Amino acid sequence: MTFKPRDLQPERSARDLYGAEIRLRRARADNMSLTRLSEILNFSKAHLSRIETAESLPPRGLSEALDAAFGTDGIFLKLYPLARREEFPDKYRRFMALAAVATVHEEYAPIVPGLLQTREYAQALLSSSDPFGTDEEIADKLEARLKRQARVYAPRPPRYWFILDEGALRRPVGGPQIMYGQLGALLAAGRLRHATIQVLPYSVGEHSELMGGSLTLLTLPDRSMVPYEEGARSGTLIEDPESVTRRRALYDLLRAQGLPPKDSAEMIRAAQEEFSHAIRREGRPLAEE
Structure with missing residues (x-):
């Protein structure tokens, strides 16, 4: 061919x-x-x-x-x-433009979402996802990702709702030290008034067609909604009304299956404590010690 x-x-x-x-x-x-x-x-x-x-x-x-x-x-x-000036490839650019003006940002992810990632976690993830990328390429992607986080802490931020698969807390991306810091950052983000974090526990079992991928729902200033589905190597903006309604229903189902925010925070703390034990077994001090 x-x-x-x-x-x-x-x-x-x-x-x-x-x-x-x-x-x-x-x-x-x-x-x-x-x-x-x-x-x-x-x-x-x-x-x-x-x-x-x-x-x-x-x-x-x-x-x-x-x-x-x-x-x-x-x-x-x-x-x-x-x-x-164009930090993101074209296939992501429209999503980024919509996310920059959204009034509500709801996201389900099997890993820690980019908006909540620490620099160290993001760098480890980007390096592993593009093993043949140059140092400069990885650095460019890292800075672009971290720059997006500014809106989370802006004076008038959107309303954020994150649902994380439990695997996001357990998989040691970058090793125990990086995960310890990342889980601490999640706990801090969960204390923001405009952000809610839920964990979808393993005990739920199978959970709809979103397993293995991520889903973001953006509510725009005119109250319209645009879902964005992403797999390992591709992302799709969804604008067909019937498909939009279906993604809304799928997200609401995940929200109902997730742990309440308080219980989610307890699970995050427990996972962080497990990583602290792993760090000490290696004879290394915790980041804040």
């Missing part, structure tokens, strides 16, 4: 325009392959491919090298600051 490269829409985003320019210049250079271009630039072919398909931000220094390789007189250098 012939490989078909991902379609790019230069009019849609600066990331796409940057990638389209790379593809165009390769075509004009006797259909230069990505392999050959990576050799000329002394740059990872896999990373270069992700930049061309608008999945990754171009790193510092690449634009000058591309202009030199193609003789493009500063085109890539001019596009670089525009592309760097």
